[in-house]
Amino acid sequence: MNNKKKLLWIAxxxxxxxxxxxxxxxxxxxxxxxxLIMGLFATSFNMIFGYMGQLSFGHAAxxxxxxxxxxxxxxxxSIPLHFSLAASMIVAGLSAVVFGYFCVRLTGIYFxxxxxxxxxxxxxxxxxxxxxxxxxxxxxxxxxxxxxFSAYSYYYFTLIIVTAALIVMWMIGExxxxxTMRSIRDNDSRTRFLGINVRAYMHVNFIIASxxxxxxGGLFGPFNRSIAPDxxxxxxxxxxxxxxxxxxxxxxxxxFLGCIIYTFLMAFITGFTQYWPLVxxxxxxxxxxxxxxxxxxxxxxxxxxxxxxxxxxxxxxxxDDESY
Amino acid sequence: xxxxxIIAQFMSGISHGMMLFLIAAGLSLIFGxxxxxxxxxxxxxxxxxxxxxxxxxxxxxYSIAMWLSIVLTTLSMGVIGMIIEIVLxxxxxxxxxxxxxxxxxxxxxxxxxxxxxxxxxxNKLIPRPEIVATPIDFFGIPFDSYFIFVILTGLSVxxxxxxxxxxxxxxxxxxxxxxxxxxxxxxxxxxxxIYTGVFAMGIAIAGLAGAIQAPIGSITLGMDMSVVxxxxxxxxxxxxGSLLGTxxxxxxxxxxxxxSILLWPQGALIFIFLVTAFIxxxxxxxxxxxxxxx
Numbered sequence: 164m165n166n167k168k169k170l171l172w173i174a175x176x177x178x179x180x181x182x183x184x185x186x187x188x189x190x191x192x193x194x195x196x197x198x199l200i201m202g203l204f205a206t207s208f209n210m211i212f213g214y215m216g217q218l219s220f221g222h223a224a225x226x227x228x229x230x231x232x233x234x235x236x237x238x239x240x241s242i243p244l245h246f247s248l249a250a251s252m253i254v255a256g257l258s259a260v261v262f263g264y265f266c267v268r269l270t271g272i273y274f275x276x277x278x279x280x281x282x283x284x285x286x287x288x289x290x291x292x293x294x295x296x297x298x299x300x301x302x303x304x305x306x307x308x309x310x311x312f313s314a315y316s317y318y319y320f321t322l323i324i325v326t327a328a329l330i331v332m333w334m335i336g337e338x339x340x341x342x343t344m345r346s347i348r349d350n351d352s353r354t355r356f357l358g359i360n361v362r363a364y365m366h367v368n369f370i371i372a373s374x375x376x377x378x379x380g381g382l383f384g385p386f387n388r389s390i391a392p393d394x395x396x397x398x399x400x401x402x403x404x405x406x407x408x409x410x411x412x413x414x415x416x417x418x419f420l421g422c423i424i425y426t427f428l429m430a431f432i433t434g435f436t437q438y439w440p441l442v443x444x445x446x447x448x449x450x451x452x453x454x455x456x457x458x459x460x461x462x463x464x465x466x467x468x469x470x471x472x473x474x475x476x477x478x479x480x481x482x483d484d485e486s487y
Numbered sequence: 488x489x490x491x492x493i494i495a496q497f498m499s500g501i502s503h504g505m506m507l508f509l510i511a512a513g514l515s516l517i518f519g520x521x522x523x524x525x526x527x528x529x530x531x532x533x534x535x536x537x538x539x540x541x542x543x544x545x546x547x548x549y550s551i552a553m554w555l556s557i558v559l560t561t562l563s564m565g566v567i568g569m570i571i572e573i574v575l576x577x578x579x580x581x582x583x584x585x586x587x588x589x590x591x592x593x594x595x596x597x598x599x600x601x602x603x604x605x606x607x608x609x610n611k612l613i614p615r616p617e618i619v620a621t622p623i624d625f626f627g628i629p630f631d632s633y634f635i636f637v638i639l640t641g642l643s644v645x646x647x648x649x650x651x652x653x654x655x656x657x658x659x660x661x662x663x664x665x666x667x668x669x670x671x672x673x674x675x676x677x678x679x680x681i682y683t684g685v686f687a688m689g690i691a692i693a694g695l696a697g698a699i700q701a702p703i704g705s706i707t708l709g710m711d712m713s714v715v716x717x718x719x720x721x722x723x724x725x726x727x728g729s730l731l732g733t734x735x736x737x738x739x740x741x742x743x744x745x746x747s748i749l750l751w752p753q754g755a756l757i758f759i760f761l762v763t764a765f766i767x768x769x770x771x772x773x774x775x776x777x778x779x780x781x
Contacts, residue, residue, distance in 0.1 A: 212585070218584055218585050218588065220588065265764055265767055265768070268767070268768075268771055269767075269771060271584060272518075272524055272584055273723075273771070275524070275584065275588060276524070276719055276723060277723070277767065279716075279719065280716055280719050280720060280723070280760065280763065281760070283712075283716040283756075284716075284756065284757065284760040287713075287756045287757070288757065291753040292753075396712070397712070397716075398595075398596070401589070401592040401596075404585060404588070404589055404592070405589060405592075407585075408585055408586065408589055412585075438600045438603075438604070440596040440597075440599055440600045441596065441597055441600035441601065441604075443593075443596060444593040444594065444595070444596030444597035444599075444600070445593070445597055446593075447589055447590070447592065447593030447596070448575065448590055448593040448594065448597070451579065451582070451586045451589050451590045451593065452575070452578055452579070452590070
């Protein structure tokens with residue numbers, strides 16, 4: 164597909180997102196905000212998973228750090244939201260500088276374990292540091308400024324920031340840096356022979372991905388009006404993994420699509436049962452057992468024409484058949 | 488800080504380490520043999536704890552109720568492990584890492600809610616029988632006699648696993664399967680059945696750990712979360728797939744935990760992570776593991 168057509172599609176989706184709140188009710192605007200924030204989270208996760216080929220099971224930690232950075236600045240220092248969002252990215256990025264340094268030394272299953280262990284470490288620090296983070300009571304009264312108080316205005320605010328973040332991430336993915344990441348994913352020894360410092364590149368990518376996760380977390384706090392330490396926990400880290408797997412990790416918008424599916428499912432199912440984890444756990448198991456490659460993997464072959472706009476990562480698609 | 492306190496803390500560290508060893512041993516065994524990381528291992532440990540409560544509740548009129556419930560829990564968790572392997576794990580041997588981990592992650596969610604539905608949200612407590620209820624004199628220091636039982640159980644399981652893997656025919660088959668699945672199956676040995684057995688054994692040991700954890704304190708929802716991370720630290724420190732490494736790693740983590748609780752109660756887990764991070768820098772493959780295979 165040529166670039167012009169791709170841009171046309173994206174512009175159409177953005178325009179649809181702009182007029183969306185005029186059509187739907189307030190409940191669905193909340194759902195739409197959630198889709199935007201979690202979609203940003205899932206896309207940032209996919210910078211590590213899809214582009215770098217490593218599975219992080221602790222990405223929620225950076226989301227949570229971002230949420231707490233914004234939350235604490237708003238609650239304790241009354242710093243305006245746009246400054247604290249920047250702080251969210253910086254604090255999440257700095258944590259990733261420290262923890263990422265160790266994580267990128269390992270690959271495969273060891274990378275997954277270490278990211279998980281560090282994620283839980285951050286979770287426990289937040290969970291037990293009562294005087295600063297409020298411990299397991301969480302942080303209450305994370306209120307956005309007046310002009311963003313209504314769901315509609317917060318929707319447009321989130322839409323602008325998430326769109327900007329997605330554009331930046333897309334540009335990173337299409338830059339020489341992004342192609343270096345793909346090359347590391349497909350063959351890190353060959354990449355090293357080209358004279359590229361593989362560890363340093365992975366570390367930088369880890370930091371960037373964590374910064375965007377922090378931004379998503381920063382947006383989430385004022386949207387939810389409160390922050391709980393659960394946001395950092397391992398349970399929350401599994402969500403973007405699931406989104407990326409059902410949406411397809413080898414395309415830029417795949418995780419976002421997975422996020423839309425996940426969020427609609429959640430909105431629908433939590434309407435009549437409190438056992439959401441049981442339901443989503445069962446769905447995850449069934450998808451893994453019976454629909455490898457995700458729901459879209461099945462759909463794609465049938466309505467390929469309709470979904471062909473997904474194929475932004477055409478280089479990545481070609482390497483799908485090669486070893487992973 | 489006087490010497491008796493240090494000794495008491497040291498012993499409690501060993502007993503905590505033994506508990507971690509029982510959990511991590513199954514985790515490490517399953518990973519070493521089947522190359523599958525079972526995220527839900529600690530969830531199944533918690534199921535074991537709740538199951539032993541149920542067995543104890545049914546049998547509570549008999550004096551040996553607690554001991555019997557430990558045995559019954561171990562056996563039934565072995566059966567549950569077998570079922571999980573046959574129904575779920577067997578289908579994902581050759582899948583991507585992300586799908587394998589997602590499946591066991593899904594299991595955590597299902598088990599967590601399942602426990603809530605079956606056993607409710609109240610804490611459960613198994614009172615200890617007389618013989619392990621009173622502290623005993625340990626060189627002039629009072630020491631929880633139940634911890635002696637935990638330590639002895641841990642040592643017995645360690646010895647059993649060592650004997651099983653090194654001295655028996657099945658142990659030899661399992662160790663051979665780690666090096667070459669193809670060669671072992673070419674010799675006419677059914678690999679899937681071996682895997683089912685290994686998974687069942689790992690889960691049975693986790694169930695045993697859950698059952699002996701139950702009388703230590705009350706059983707609460709979510710107590711698996713802190714344990715699972717410590718178990719991961721144990722296998723990372725010791726090296727995946729090494730029984731000796733898991734044993735040493737468990738003792739290190741147990742002692743670090745016991746002594747940091749004395750110094751800075753909230754920071755216990757942080758110290759464990761610092762030790763883990765340090766070992767990862769010096770030896771990324773763990774103390775007793777072999778360098779990563781590509």
